[in-house]
Amino acid sequence: MQRYSLLNLARNALRGNKDWRAAWRTPTPKRGYDVIVIGGGGHGLATAYYLAREHGIRNVAVLEKGWIGGGNSGRNTQVCRSNYFYPASAAFYEHSLKLYEGLSRELNFNIMLSQRGVLSLAHSEHELEINRRWANATLMSGVDSEILSAADIKKLVPRINLESRYPVLGGFIQRRGGIARHDAVVWGYARAASALGVDIIQNCEVTGFQASAGRVRGVETSLGAITADRVVMSVAGHSSVLAQRAGLRLPITTMALQAMVTEPIKPALDSILVSGAIHAYVSQSDRGEIVIGGAADAYNSYAQRGGLPVLQGTIAAVLELFPSFSRLRLMRHWAGMVDITPDTTPIMGLTPLEGLYINCGWGTGGFKAIPGGGHSMADTIANNRPHPLIERFGLNRFENGALIDEGAAAGVAH
Amino acid sequence: MLRLACPYCGVRDQPEFRFGGQSHITRPDFEVSDAVWADYLFVRDNLKGMLYERWLHEYGCGRWFNVARDTATHEVRAVYRMGEAKPMFHHEQASSCQQTAKVGAP
Numbered sequence: 122m123q124r125y126s127l128l129n130l131a132r133n134a135l136r137g138n139k140d141w142r143a144a145w146r147t148p149t150p151k152r153g154y155d156v157i158v159i160g161g162g163g164h165g166l167a168t169a170y171y172l173a174r175e176h177g178i179r180n181v182a183v184l185e186k187g188w189i190g191g192g193n194s195g196r197n198t199q200v201c202r203s204n205y206f207y208p209a210s211a212a213f214y215e216h217s218l219k220l221y222e223g224l225s226r227e228l229n230f231n232i233m234l235s236q237r238g239v240l241s242l243a244h245s246e247h248e249l250e251i252n253r254r255w256a257n258a259t260l261m262s263g264v265d266s267e268i269l270s271a272a273d274i275k276k277l278v279p280r281i282n283l284e285s286r287y288p289v290l291g292g293f294i295q296r297r298g299g300i301a302r303h304d305a306v307v308w309g310y311a312r313a314a315s316a317l318g319v320d321i322i323q324n325c326e327v328t329g330f331q332a333s334a335g336r337v338r339g340v341e342t343s344l345g346a347i348t349a350d351r352v353v354m355s356v357a358g359h360s361s362v363l364a365q366r367a368g369l370r371l372p373i374t375t376m377a378l379q380a381m382v383t384e385p386i387k388p389a390l391d392s393i394l395v396s397g398a399i400h401a402y403v404s405q406s407d408r409g410e411i412v413i414g415g416a417a418d419a420y421n422s423y424a425q426r427g428g429l430p431v432l433q434g435t436i437a438a439v440l441e442l443f444p445s446f447s448r449l450r451l452m453r454h455w456a457g458m459v460d461i462t463p464d465t466t467p468i469m470g471l472t473p474l475e476g477l478y479i480n481c482g483w484g485t486g487g488f489k490a491i492p493g494g495g496h497s498m499a500d501t502i503a504n505n506r507p508h509p510l511i512e513r514f515g516l517n518r519f520e521n522g523a524l525i526d527e528g529a530a531a532g533v534a535h
Numbered sequence: 536m537l538r539l540a541c542p543y544c545g546v547r548d549q550p551e552f553r554f555g556g557q558s559h560i561t562r563p564d565f566e567v568s569d570a571v572w573a574d575y576l577f578v579r580d581n582l583k584g585m586l587y588e589r590w591l592h593e594y595g596c597g598r599w600f601n602v603a604r605d606t607a608t609h610e611v612r613a614v615y616r617m618g619e620a621k622p623m624f625h626h627e628q629a630s631s632c633q634q635t636a637k638v639g640a641p
Contacts, residue, residue, distance in 0.1 A: 365582065
């Protein structure tokens with residue numbers, strides 16, 4: 122792997138930047154691997170990276186039907202935080218955030234993590250109480266959290282209109298929360314995994330599974346059959362479609378989640394603002410765009426485009442909070458297909474088909490979980506048992522009733 | 536934006552409606568296994584293609600009805616009242632029918 126450093130940058134600049142090599146290899150697929158990862162998004166690539174790095178399993182292929190990072194990994198709004206309500210969730214997301222904190226150095230790739238604080242707003246007395254309970258639960262789980270008054274918020278976010286249609290009465294902040302460049306996370310993991318021997322195969326769609334005697338033996342793909350005794354699915358919104366090819370039905374609903382950016386402006390908004398009550402969140406990217414997202418379009422969809430009503434509602438909510446943003450023009454608007462579970466907690470771990478593992482159900486918040494998801498899935502695959510942090514996230518919780526209902530704690534209600 | 540033809544009020548814009556998930560689900564007997572009960576409670580058809588679903592005309596007549604819609608194209612293939620049999624389309628996957636039967640089996 123060609124290391125990125127100031128010295129290397131200067132050396133290549135002097136040579137006219139002719140000697141940069143591709144960040145990852147483009148191999149033709151072998152006939153078989155030890156592990157096949159389906160899905161070349163953040164979770165899949167991180168899983169492959171940690172399999173190679175932590176467990177010495179380097180004969181690994183990542184199969185991506187499009188191009189890597191072309192799905193939800195390139196469509197999300199880049200938010201990282203770990204202030205979840207239930208201890209099981211907080212422990213997992215905190216693990217993920219800690220991995221994010223060291224990731225630029227570990228991958229030798231600047232993921233541009235900017236821990237500028239994720240601020241949740243309360244618009245009523247009742248919401249203030251719930252926020253307090255939430256912030257305290259977070260603290261009990263060992264995750265940083267701070268309750269803020271309306272005056273504190275005004276100080277942090279001078280442009281906010283506290284007297285909006287739904288007035289801002291207070292809130293709480295996780296100061297270690299922030300944003301990271303989503304493409305960089307994907308590219309960084311791909312480059313590091315490739316350097317450790319992982320084959321990244323793009324434009325390779327998995328069309329079926331090979332199984333015998335109750336265990337998986339490999340996959341059928343658009344490039345032919347590839348064998349592997351261990352296969353992991355990490356395909357987000359298409360999880361139900363892929364799982365059906367393995368004879369599984371999942372408790373997942375696929376919906377469109379929209380996001381948009383305005384034209385870039387000078388720094389105007391430092392924190393990431395989240396409001397569950399008015400279904401909107403907003404931040405400013407390092408490029409200067411105001412990044413806006415809202416609730417999912419509340420019906421099944423695989424269309425990778427959203428509807429106008431949710432878009433209008435989200436924009437209206439953000440403009441109430443920031444009237445000055447009304448003068449900005451929207452530059453891009455898009456949607457990703459999100460896989461929502463009944464309790465809005467992910468599904469990770471083993472499946473009824475031996476050797477087949479699953480990592481899905483991230484709904485509207487999978488980006489923050491990329492390092493933690495990849496790390497714990499790699500451990501799960503290497504040892505054929507759920508990593509301790511994801512024991513509660515298994516498919517079996519729908520049968521035994523041990524749901525982790527994070528719907529209320531996920532920032533924006535699903 | 537979706538436009539749905541409520542069987543009672545006619546064509547209206549999506550904001551008047553609320554989505555109610557998959558239709559034609561039958562509650563199994565109480566004596567079934569946890570797996571079958573979990574399937575009934577939580578698992579829904581989530582395929583790329585035809586979905587039989589319920590909608591509520593919330594800001595209209597307040598009545599529920601069924602819609603057959605393609606989840607990839609959003610094309611509405613049929614609208615029909617609660618209690619009516621679901622219309623079949625020639626390209627429909629047989630597996631979807633089997634799954635529906637499985638949900639209702641004891």
